Amino acid sequence: MKKYFRLSLVCLLFFFVHIPNFGFSDEESLFTPKIVDSRLVKKMFSYIEKNREKIIKEWIYLTEIPAPSGHEEKRANYMKEQFETAGLDEVFIDSAGNAIGIWKGSGQGKKIIISAHMDTVFQGVWKIKVKREGNRLKAPGIGDDTASLINCLWSIRALKQAGFKPKNTYYFMGTVEEETGFLGMQAFLNATKEKFDMVIALDGDLGKVHYGALGFGGGTIVFRGPGAHTMQSRGVPNPNLAAAKAIEKIYEIELPSEPVEKWTILNIGMIGGGKVRNAVSQESHFTVDLRSIDQGELEKAQEKIRKICQEIAFEEGVELEMQLNSHSKAYQIPGSGKSFLVKTVVDILRFLEIKDIEVDPLGSTEANVGIEKGILSVNLGRTYGWYKHSLREEADIEGLFLAMKQILLLIYCLQ
Numbered sequence: 001m002k003k004y005f006r007l008s009l010v011c012l013l014f015f016f017v018h019i020p021n022f023g024f025s026d027e028e029s030l031f032t033p034k035i036v037d038s039r040l041v042k043k044m045f046s047y048i049e050k051n052r053e054k055i056i057k058e059w060i061y062l063t064e065i066p067a068p069s070g071h072e073e074k075r076a077n078y079m080k081e082q083f084e085t086a087g088l089d090e091v092f093i094d095s096a097g098n099a100i101g102i103w104k105g106s107g108q109g110k111k112i113i114i115s116a117h118m119d120t121v122f123q124g125v126w127k128i129k130v131k132r133e134g135n136r137l138k139a140p141g142i143g144d145d146t147a148s149l150i151n152c153l154w155s156i157r158a159l160k161q162a163g164f165k166p167k168n169t170y171y172f173m174g175t176v177e178e179e180t181g182f183l184g185m186q187a188f189l190n191a192t193k194e195k196f197d198m199v200i201a202l203d204g205d206l207g208k209v210h211y212g213a214l215g216f217g218g219g220t221i222v223f224r225g226p227g228a229h230t231m232q233s234r235g236v237p238n239p240n241l242a243a244a245k246a247i248e249k250i251y252e253i254e255l256p257s258e259p260v261e262k263w264t265i266l267n268i269g270m271i272g273g274g275k276v277r278n279a280v281s282q283e284s285h286f287t288v289d290l291r292s293i294d295q296g297e298l299e300k301a302q303e304k305i306r307k308i309c310q311e312i313a314f315e316e317g318v319e320l321e322m323q324l325n326s327h328s329k330a331y332q333i334p335g336s337g338k339s340f341l342v343k344t345v346v347d348i349l350r351f352l353e354i355k356d357i358e359v360d361p362l363g364s365t366e367a368n369v370g371i372e373k374g375i376l377s378v379n380l381g382r383t384y385g386w387y388k389h390s391l392r393e394e395a396d397i398e399g400l401f402l403a404m405k406q407i408l409l410l411i412y413c414l415q
């Protein structure tokens with residue numbers, strides 16, 4: 001507990017020294033329902049309603065361009081072309097492969113990234129056919145995250161068509177390799193000389209607002225032994241037994257569910273070992289997926305897992321190979337949950353009558369990269385979806401239009 005407070009204090013100090021103009025707790029929402037009566041907003045909303053079928057058609061078209069992580073070129077070219085035709089000021093594909101369209105602001109505005117990822121988890125899937133059934137579209141990648149790319153494109157078009165002139169400078173991005181660890185966003189933010197004020201990532205279900213970076217850890221654990229036929233197996237070290245004992249012990253680790261800032265969880269999702277029934281396995285392995293809101297808790301749990309496996313390997317006389325690391329760090333900008341950005345988004349979602357609004361720091365999207373770099377960042381949803389990361393993925397059509405209105409209102413509020 002003490003350590004946590006000390007850490008918070010350090011973060012807080014760092015924060016106030018480096019970003020003195022953010023006093024999140026006193027900040028107010030930029031949204032008022034009056035906004036929706038403005039001519040410009042009315043124009044944008046009627047534009048997307050008018051283009052309903054066109055939007056759905058393009059959503060299907062883009063989904064049918066396969067883009068497994070690392071193979072996003074076709075989609076990147078498409079996004080680039082669309083950014084150009086929409087009339088953005090500067091359009092390019094960066095060295096990582098991200099498609100970027102800059103809409104320059106009129107003056108003293110902020111620099112804001114709005115991103116959606118182009119890649120999907122479907123390695124080796126090169127033929128995709130979207131099915132439309134009632135109010136749903138069905139295809140791998142239909143929601144995650146193609147829906148956000150469409151939201152992004154049509155938001156730009158609606159804003160342009162309504163005559164919106166931004167004060168801020170917006171960087172619209174279709175990113176690569178989000179699914180493999182936010183690599184596209186990481187490469188861009190590492191390379192850029194620009195100073196950004198906000199990152200707004202579009203990913204996940206509508207109604208969810210993540211303002212913190214969930215930490216990821218775990219990895220693969222392998223036990224090895226000499227093996228032997230069952231008949232000669234008495235006393236021979238058994239990697240399967242070691243794995244079983246280790247798994248049982250790992251599940252005995254107490255992980256905090258409260259307070260929310262320390263919430264931590266783990267799962268052993270894969271297990272395997274041995275080749276035949278009548279021999280002692282020579283190799284057994286399992287995976288650990290570890291997640292926490294608090295980096296300290298994540299590392300503590302990871303250390304316990306390490307110790308358990310070492311002890312069991314010693315007791316059972318088997319060799320041990322561990323690949324445990326934190327893939328992505330848990331991080332929060334103090335007070336960001338009460339920032340004007342989060343408050344504005346929540347007001348917009350309430351206005352749109354979105355049920356199940358969830359505001360939490362459990363983000364595992366490319367907004368995490370911004371948060372780690374101390375940039376005020378949130379992740380917002382794209383529509384409602386089902387069976388994500390599976391070949392039978394489905395997405396809600398109506399939700400897409402609500403999510404688009406969410407983005408349009410947010411940009412209008414931010415100016």
Ligand SMILES: [Zn+2]
Nearest residue numbers: 144145203204
């Ligand atoms: Zn995603």
